[in-house]
Amino acid sequence: MTGVTGSGAAGRAAAGGLTASASAGGPTASAAAGGPTASASAGGPTASAGTRDTPSPLVSAPVPAAALDRHRAAVAAVRGDYAKLTEQGGADGPVRLAKRASNLFRFRDSLPGRQRGLDGTGFSRVLHVDPAARIAVAGGMTTYEDLADATLRYGLMPLVVPQLKTITLGGAVTGLGIESTSLRNGLPHESVVEMEILTGDGRVVTAAPDGEHARLFRGFPNSYGTLGYALSLTIELEPVRPYVHLRHLPFGSAQECMRAVGQIAADGAVNGASADFVDGIAFGHDELYLTVGTFSDVAPWRSDYTGQQVYYQSVRRFRDDFLTTRDYLWRWDTDWFWCSRAFGLQNPAIRRMWPRRYRRSDIYRRLVAFDRRHGLTEQMDRARQVSPRETVIQDVEIPAEKGAEFLDFFLREIRMRPVWLCPLRLRSAEPWPLYPLAPGHVYVNFGFWGTVPLSPGQPGGHHNRLVEREVAALGGRKGLYSTAYYGEDEFWRQYNGQEYAELKRAYDPGGRLLGLYDKCVRGR
Numbered sequence: 001m002t003g004v005t006g007s008g009a010a011g012r013a014a015a016g017g018l019t020a021s022a023s024a025g026g027p028t029a030s031a032a033a034g035g036p037t038a039s040a041s042a043g044g045p046t047a048s049a050g051t052r053d054t055p056s057p058l059v060s061a062p063v064p065a066a067a068l069d070r071h072r073a074a075v076a077a078v079r080g081d082y083a084k085l086t087e088q089g090g091a092d093g094p095v096r097l098a099k100r101a102s103n104l105f106r107f108r109d110s111l112p113g114r115q116r117g118l119d120g121t122g123f124s125r126v127l128h129v130d131p132a133a134r135i136a137v138a139g140g141m142t143t144y145e146d147l148a149d150a151t152l153r154y155g156l157m158p159l160v161v162p163q164l165k166t167i168t169l170g171g172a173v174t175g176l177g178i179e180s181t182s183l184r185n186g187l188p189h190e191s192v193v194e195m196e197i198l199t200g201d202g203r204v205v206t207a208a209p210d211g212e213h214a215r216l217f218r219g220f221p222n223s224y225g226t227l228g229y230a231l232s233l234t235i236e237l238e239p240v241r242p243y244v245h246l247r248h249l250p251f252g253s254a255q256e257c258m259r260a261v262g263q264i265a266a267d268g269a270v271n272g273a274s275a276d277f278v279d280g281i282a283f284g285h286d287e288l289y290l291t292v293g294t295f296s297d298v299a300p301w302r303s304d305y306t307g308q309q310v311y312y313q314s315v316r317r318f319r320d321d322f323l324t325t326r327d328y329l330w331r332w333d334t335d336w337f338w339c340s341r342a343f344g345l346q347n348p349a350i351r352r353m354w355p356r357r358y359r360r361s362d363i364y365r366r367l368v369a370f371d372r373r374h375g376l377t378e379q380m381d382r383a384r385q386v387s388p389r390e391t392v393i394q395d396v397e398i399p400a401e402k403g404a405e406f407l408d409f410f411l412r413e414i415r416m417r418p419v420w421l422c423p424l425r426l427r428s429a430e431p432w433p434l435y436p437l438a439p440g441h442v443y444v445n446f447g448f449w450g451t452v453p454l455s456p457g458q459p460g461g462h463h464n465r466l467v468e469r470e471v472a473a474l475g476g477r478k479g480l481y482s483t484a485y486y487g488e489d490e491f492w493r494q495y496n497g498q499e500y501a502e503l504k505r506a507y508d509p510g511g512r513l514l515g516l517y518d519k520c521v522r523g524r
């Protein structure tokens, strides 16, 4: 499996077979160009507010009868719940999804009063894996941990498996996941064949690359549950081997490292070894690594980073390493990249005492949420008269040729390290309207998660704002899973306000769900 494929998922997608209803037309305007690097995307067949309802559209892949019956019952139940939650114009406030775990980094107050979230538990199972067709059908709230386990059983995996175990399929598609296969396979939404969506106006529709709801299909990524909720998704899978051979390549400057990214993207290989996975770490201006992973049938040894050893530290120490494919997929989860150090987990004594089953990103995330809810760190800092700190937790995509410039800015102005590097290239030949990246272009995702001290007089958000401006100046995009500080006009220029408004009119004309700006910037 060499080379970097550039063909579009849309072309291959085997949609069809849906119980779709008739369309009554609707807005046809094409998407506005969303930013400096992307061209406009015409919306394709139109969505419509007047579309006749489809009672319970089925996914087109054959799903075993018992699983399908259970799924249908869950669809009927969620529609009823949604209607109840939104009747009287949602008097109790906006609808939220009730899930056991979340990987958002915008902490909101708990739901007020008697308000319940929309129960997504009926959609947290893998419905079917078809090894011959290499597709899986899964509920929208299925975690990647469960999904990967279900597919690895057949020697297959989703084309992109985000690193944190409790990220869900629907969350990664609507909130733009990424991983080290993204240079080869693009982003998670680019291997979706079709999605069953509960729309804001209470319908259940099936959106696919072609057909009546194609425009919703294209506009769903980066809509963060503001157009509707994905109840089930059919996705493509690819074959795996038992092991991954990792090669950690060191670089003495960001320029050198970014040049290597370009070369790997062009060749799809390094020194004859297929670049099945590519990501990296910047520890500083003059110490960077790219880790190139290659599927392997053999492993002279197997490392284990769920015990006393910490994966990101191994990148500095070894040039070669081997992991089972499953351990490779979750290599970042055990220590939440490096963020577990905030809990002392990289101190061997504390690590030994911390039960292995609790060395997981969702456990750390829960601890952070508890801290935020009760303001514990803030109170301690005040008592110790320590200067306040600003949380800077973001992932941004920068054109690879500007990557060194971004890193130079970041290490100088924000001074946080390490930084995660993950190259990507869209798989689709068309940009995705709400997160416009240029097809065929190589980007690098920079991920940074931590806090920085605020100097006297600096307002909260100062460093985040610097990042937002730099990303825009370099023709990049910022993911919206965390805090954002954009003014409204600037936000809509970045994220294609025109197309979003049309989708919102078509699928949630009554505004039963929050708007994207309210959710992602106002943090509602």
Ligand SMILES: Cc1cc2nc3c(=O)[nH]c(=O)nc-3n(C[C@H](O)[C@H](O)[C@H](O)COP(=O)(O)OP(=O)(O)OC[C@H]3O[C@@H](n4cnc5c(N)ncnc54)[C@H](O)[C@@H]3O)c2cc1C
Pocket: 097, 099, 101, 102, 103, 104, 105, 140, 141, 162, 163, 164, 166, 167, 168, 169, 170, 171, 172, 174, 175, 176, 177, 178, 179, 224, 225, 226, 228, 229, 230, 231, 393, 447, 449, 481
């Ligand atoms: C420290 C940190 C590091 C991260 N690193 C990575 C990374 O390396 N790779 C990566 O891929 N991602 C990463 N993420 C981001 C993560 O992928 C996104 O936050 C993603 O949206 C989380 O999905 P979730 O399933 O946990 O959804 P949630 O956190 O529950 O929800 C996220 C949003 O999506 C909406 N949503 C959830 N499910 C659905 C659905 N079925 N249909 C429609 N809308 C839905 C919710 O309403 C919400 O607005 C990181 C996040 C953090 C905090």
